[in-house]
Amino acid sequence: MNPLLTALARLLIFPGLLFAVPAAWFFLWVERKAVALMQERVGPPFMQPFWDFMKLLGKSTPPRPGIAGFIMRAWPLIAVSSAAGAVGLLPVLPLSGGFEGDLILLLALLELPSICIIAAGFSSRSIFGEIGSAREAALSVSYNIVFLLAIVSIAASQHTFRLEALAAMHPTFLTVLGIIAILICLPAKLHINPFSLPNAEQEIYAGPMTEYAGPELAMWELAHGLEWVAATGLVATLIAPHIALAWGTSLLAGCLFVVLSVAVVLLLSVLAAATARLAIDSSVRFYWQCTLIFAVLAISSALFVRFWL
Amino acid sequence: MKFWKRLMCTARRKSPWLFHMNSGSCNGCDIEIIAALSPRYDAEQLGVLLQGSPRHADILVVTGPVTNKAVNAVKTVYDQVCGPKAVVAIGSCPATTNVYIDSRTLAGPLDKHLPVDVYVPGCPPRPDAIIAGVVKAATLLAERGSDSPTPAIVIAATTEEVQP
Numbered sequence: 001m002n003p004l005l006t007a008l009a010r011l012l013i014f015p016g017l018l019f020a021v022p023a024a025w026f027f028l029w030v031e032r033k034a035v036a037l038m039q040e041r042v043g044p045p046f047m048q049p050f051w052d053f054m055k056l057l058g059k060s061t062p063p064r065p066g067i068a069g070f071i072m073r074a075w076p077l078i079a080v081s082s083a084a085g086a087v088g089l090l091p092v093l094p095l096s097g098g099f100e101g102d103l104i105l106l107l108a109l110l111e112l113p114s115i116c117i118i119a120a121g122f123s124s125r126s127i128f129g130e131i132g133s134a135r136e137a138a139l140s141v142s143y144n145i146v147f148l149l150a151i152v153s154i155a156a157s158q159h160t161f162r163l164e165a166l167a168a169m170h171p172t173f174l175t176v177l178g179i180i181a182i183l184i185c186l187p188a189k190l191h192i193n194p195f196s197l198p199n200a201e202q203e204i205y206a207g208p209m210t211e212y213a214g215p216e217l218a219m220w221e222l223a224h225g226l227e228w229v230a231a232t233g234l235v236a237t238l239i240a241p242h243i244a245l246a247w248g249t250s251l252l253a254g255c256l257f258v259v260l261s262v263a264v265v266l267l268l269s270v271l272a273a274a275t276a277r278l279a280i281d282s283s284v285r286f287y288w289q290c291t292l293i294f295a296v297l298a299i300s301s302a303l304f305v306r307f308w309l
Numbered sequence: 310m311k312f313w314k315r316l317m318c319t320a321r322r323k324s325p326w327l328f329h330m331n332s333g334s335c336n337g338c339d340i341e342i343i344a345a346l347s348p349r350y351d352a353e354q355l356g357v358l359l360q361g362s363p364r365h366a367d368i369l370v371v372t373g374p375v376t377n378k379a380v381n382a383v384k385t386v387y388d389q390v391c392g393p394k395a396v397v398a399i400g401s402c403p404a405t406t407n408v409y410i411d412s413r414t415l416a417g418p419l420d421k422h423l424p425v426d427v428y429v430p431g432c433p434p435r436p437d438a439i440i441a442g443v444v445k446a447a448t449l450l451a452e453r454g455s456d457s458p459t460p461a462i463v464i465a466a467t468t469e470e471v472q473p
């Protein structure tokens with residue numbers, strides 16, 4: 001098939017926008033529902049994230065004159081498109097294409113929304129936005145070291161930066177170690193408890209989002225949902241597709257991908273409901289002191305595998 | 310176009326986000342608002358969320374008799390809420406200034422300063438009355454969209470028979 005057509009289909013249909021947007025709403029609902037059930041509540045109805053999104057689209061926004069206003073409006077759009085691009089790159093279906101080095105592109109696209117959040121908080125000129133952005137920046141420096149080291153160690157042990165090769169590899173002790181390290185980083189990447197301090201609701205109003213309203217806020221919610229899909233999807237592809245490849249059909253691979261992603265979402269939501277928000281110094285210390293050991297272990301064993309075995 | 314309008318109408322009815330503004334209340338009403346969101350009453354079933362920023366809210370929930378110190382803050386926050394928006398006055402204080410009537414420190418009642426859409430009387434009102442008031446305000450929002458405010462509605466203080 002024409003590689004351009006395949007790329008377009010991946011970006012727009014599966015696992016891209018047509019699949020990812022409803023999945024984003026579904027994951028947001030699963031998160032809220034899981035937290036509600038843990039607190040013995042009934043929780044929001046199934047369509048709630050969709051209704052929230054539609055309602056926000058219909059609201060007005062405060063006037064934002066000049067170039068500063070234009071930049072402020074641009075951040076949520078950049079965040080949505082990069083998160084959607086990240087989802088589109090995931091190697092869900094066997095033999096779906098891809099190119100050498102797409103892992104690096106995926107990591108960059110996954111990182112862009114958080115950079116947009118930092119920039120949005122500062123460009124909104126709200127004191128609460130600035131506090132939230134500063135916290136997000138501090139947090140992102142600390143979890144990203146672990147996150148990147150874990151992924152790089154998995155890639156180094158396989159001699160490749162190609163996602164498809166990584167997805168099809170056989171699980172070893174090293175991959176398990178890497179996946180655990182990635183899972184530990186996800187709550188911080190998705191801003192959920194115990195690392196929800198960049199947008200700490202009520203405490204600093206809404207953090208970097210404080211000044212956003214209406215359709216802009218809807219875009220932020222969508223970007224957050226897409227980040228959920230991309231991040232849990234990355235974990236799911238690292239665990240899953242070699243099984244699906246063995247079974248051979250695309251349909252099964254897709255289903256397995258969805259089931260595994262939902263399982264990761266449930267795991268993270270239960271963790272979020274069971275924990276309280278940590279202060280910035282404890283969060284940063286957690287990543288630098290406790291989790292870094294994991295990552296160093298992973299990368300040293302990767303190098304060991306690469307050069308001595 | 311008509312489909313879009315109906316969709317928007319449903320969305321507004323199903324997703325009322327609140328911003329809670331205390332204008333000098335005794336804290337009785339504020340506790341009842343929190344109770345309405347707690348596991349026992351669980352207003353999130355109806356899509357109700359308490360938001361941290363007034364920019365995100367649809368419904369401004371005001372408690373307290375609007376003191377001289379608070380009146381400017383109340384007006385500012387009302388302007389910060391993006392339209393379409395509604396105001397719900399929780400308790401007897403914002404409606405009539407209640408037990409603080411004739412105090413020289415008051416600028417209330419609330420409807421001198423803002424167009425109030427729904428009153429929930431009571432001192433304090435029960436959580437189920439508060440939820441009924443918020444749902445009423447959400448229905449109002451859905452019906453009128455971005456048009457001008459409509460005459461205010463008063464919610465019965467409780468939706469169930471009170472035992473003597």
Ligand code: SF4
Nearest residue numbers: 334335337400402432
């Ligand atoms: S209505 Fe009653 S409970 Fe509510 S703020 Fe006023 S005095 Fe307090």
